[in-house]
Amino acid sequence: xxxxxxxxxxxxxxxxxxxxxxxxxxxxxxxxxxxxxxxxxxxxxxxxxxxxxxxxxxxxxxxxxxxxxxxxxxxxxxxxxxxxxxxxxxxxxxxxx
Amino acid sequence: xxxxxxxxxxxxxxxxxxxxxxxxxxxxxxxxxxxxxxxxxxxxxxxxxxxxxxxxxxxxxxxxxxxxxxxxxxxxxxxxxxxxxxxxxxxxxxxxxxxxxxxxxxxxxxxxxxxxxxxxxxxxxxxxxxxxxxxxxxxxxxxxxxxxxxxxxxxxxxxxxxxxxxxxxxxxxxxxxxxxxxxxxxxxxxxxxxxxxxxxxxxxxxxxxxxxxxxxxxxxxxxxxxxxxxxxxxxxxxxxxxxxxxxxxxxxxxxxxxxxxxxxxxxxxxxxxxxxxxxxxxxxxxxxxxxxxxxxxxxxxxxxxxxxxxxxxxxxxxxxxxxxxxxxxxxxxxxxxxxxxxxxxxxxxxxx
Numbered sequence: 001x002x003x004x005x006x007x008x009x010x011x012x013x014x015x016x017x018x019x020x021x022x023x024x025x026x027x028x029x030x031x032x033x034x035x036x037x038x039x040x041x042x043x044x045x046x047x048x049x050x051x052x053x054x055x056x057x058x059x060x061x062x063x064x065x066x067x068x069x070x071x072x073x074x075x076x077x078x079x080x081x082x083x084x085x086x087x088x089x090x091x092x093x094x095x096x097x
Numbered sequence: 098x099x100x101x102x103x104x105x106x107x108x109x110x111x112x113x114x115x116x117x118x119x120x121x122x123x124x125x126x127x128x129x130x131x132x133x134x135x136x137x138x139x140x141x142x143x144x145x146x147x148x149x150x151x152x153x154x155x156x157x158x159x160x161x162x163x164x165x166x167x168x169x170x171x172x173x174x175x176x177x178x179x180x181x182x183x184x185x186x187x188x189x190x191x192x193x194x195x196x197x198x199x200x201x202x203x204x205x206x207x208x209x210x211x212x213x214x215x216x217x218x219x220x221x222x223x224x225x226x227x228x229x230x231x232x233x234x235x236x237x238x239x240x241x242x243x244x245x246x247x248x249x250x251x252x253x254x255x256x257x258x259x260x261x262x263x264x265x266x267x268x269x270x271x272x273x274x275x276x277x278x279x280x281x282x283x284x285x286x287x288x289x290x291x292x293x294x295x296x297x298x299x300x301x302x303x304x305x306x307x308x309x310x311x312x313x314x315x316x317x318x319x320x321x322x323x324x325x326x327x328x329x330x331x332x333x334x335x336x337x338x339x340x341x342x343x344x345x346x347x348x349x350x351x352x353x354x355x356x357x358x359x360x361x362x363x364x365x366x367x368x369x370x371x372x373x374x375x376x377x378x379x380x381x382x383x384x385x386x387x388x389x390x391x392x393x394x395x396x397x398x399x400x401x402x403x404x405x406x407x408x409x410x411x412x413x414x415x416x417x418x419x420x421x422x423x424x425x426x427x428x429x430x431x432x433x434x435x436x437x438x439x440x441x442x443x444x445x446x447x448x449x
Contacts, residue, residue: 006192006227012180012209014173020210022192022227033210061227065210067176 001056007084010069010077017069019048019081024061028052034066047071051078055086055093100174102181105139105151116141119148123163127325136160140181142174150174152182159196160323176209183225192226195314197323197340214315215343219327220336222344230315234352238308240275249273249357250350252316254402256286258296258425261361261400264392269359270304272387277353279312287406287436287444292428299424315344334368338375345376350384357385364391365401394419405429406446409436 003023010018030045037044044066051074052060069077083089107113116139117128135155142150152162159182164175186194196206203213203221211223214230224230240246249269255262269276278301280294288296290311298309322340324333349355358380363370377386391399398404400420408417409429418426429436440446 005190006187008184008187008192011184012176018180018210020226033208063210 001058001086003057003060003085004087005085007081009080009084010065010073012065012067014067015069015073016067017044017074017077018065018067019074019077020063021057021081021085022061022063024059026059028058028060028062030062030064032064032066034064034068036066036068043071044069044074047074048078051075052082055079055082057082057086060085100142100144100149100169100177102140102142102177105141107133107136107139115148116151119151119165120161120163123165125161125163125326127327129325132160132323132325138185140178140185142177144168150178152178154182154186155323157186157191157194158323159194161325162196162198162202172205172208175205179206179209187226193228193314194225196223197221197326198223199326215340215347217336217339217343220340222322222340224314230348233313233315234349237277237310237353239353243275244354246274246354247272247357248353248355249276249359250279250353250355251276251359252279252281252312252345253297254281254286255288255293255297256402257288257293257405257429258300258422259400259402259405259420260422261392261402261420262297263300263422264400265359265361265389266301266304266307268389269357269387270307273357274306276304276307277355278307278309279316280309281312281316282314287409287439287446296425296428300422315349316341334371335375338372339379341372342376342379346380346383350380355384357387359387359389362388362390364399365403403447406440409433410440410446412437 003021006022008018008020010016012018028049030048032041032044034041034044048062048064083093105112105116107116136153137155139151139153141148150164153160162178164178166174183194196211198206198221200216200219200221203216203223206223207213211225214222214224249272251266251269253262266276266278278297280297282290284290294311301307301309322337324336327333327336358376360373360376363373373388380386393399405417405420408414414429
């Protein structure tokens with residue numbers, strides 16, 4: 001699937017994560033900023049990557065600003081950003097959930 | 098504690114007074130029309146009756162961000178305000194956002210996803226979203242083994258392109274293996290950004306080692322930098338020109354291996370001369386600045402785009418034909434009425 005437009009989801013509140021997706025050419029490139037990157041960076045990247053793959057997104061630039069989000073939040077924000085980026089926000093992809 | 102973000106209507110005198118008083122208490126004192134009129138929307142957080150945080154957006158630039166951290170976790174209100182501004186701009190399909198701020202706040206912005214493009218003693222310039230400066234630089238044409246070549250650069254507004262501009266580029270092309278000509282993209286001139294770019298391309302099309310590119314958001318027309326947050330003793334022009342020069346030095350030049358920048362000497366415009374001085378102060382030793390004396394016409398007068406614009410206004414092109422390449426002259430001749438109409442509508446032809 002192609003990213004049709006840059007999209008964002010999430011806030012910078014504590015316990016949330018803001019995910020921004022924009023067009024990319026070389027795989028899923030994640031630029032993660034997090035105060036707990038050392039401890040949970042790999043896990044956060046894994047959740048984002050896995051969720052994007054379920055949408056069939058292979059090439060995308062991801063900017064993730066984590067404020068201590070749990071996996072379920074990371075997944076939810078990634079799904080929202082992906083659907084906005086694919087312009088499919090009006091057809092929720094239930095099977096991905 | 099949850100605090101809700103509300104819209105502030107600055108046209109409401111009561112709201113505006115409160116907003117100004119709050120920002121003044123944080124050291125922002127410039128509320129000139131030039132700065133405030135450009136604001137598209139303003140948001141704020143109240144604690145009871147008291148304004149405790151605010152931020153505004155003007156186009157894709159965040160402005161007048163001010164936060165009081167009394168009684169709350171440091172950073173939480175700042176994150177809420179900037180996060181909301183960013184979210185709203187994204188909803189308006191604005192995905193590339195800039196902020197000019199006091200140097201001491203740069204880190205706060207970097208903490209929430211902004212990247213610093215350049216800074217001076219008093220100010221910093223940051224961006225977020227995309228396409229960002231790395232995308233911009235990646236997309237520019239490169240030559241093989243660029244790092245081993247002698248690369249020059251010229252930045253011009255070219256409003257419009259004259260033989261004076263061409264003279265400057267010819268000199269650069271002679272002295273370098275490859276030359277980038279950046280045309281300022283800000284759309285505030287008599288000739289539109291597209292027209293200026295096209296005329297520069299046509300006027301230089303015979304030079305093989307010259308590539309003409311749009312300056313994008315990074316060869317900022319320095320006059321458009323907001324300056325409201327500066328202390329009184331720093332003049333806006335000093336900071337604007339210095340910041341512009343730093344962005345060139347830190348971001349543009351290293352990525353493209355540019356080692357020399359050419360500027361035209363500036364006997365007439367004070368602002369442009371100040372800009373040249375700032376470049377000479379900021380760019381060396383990484384980038385050499387070569388100031389080339391202005392080309393003169395047969396009568397000994399220097400060729401300037403200002404003179405060309407005045408001739409357009411007067412409708413008399415006979416005096417400028419020798420200052421222009423045929424591509425620019427033909428364009429003006431064909432579009433004379435349209436250009437004059439723009440001047441009549443209020444487009445200023447002085448300045449740069």
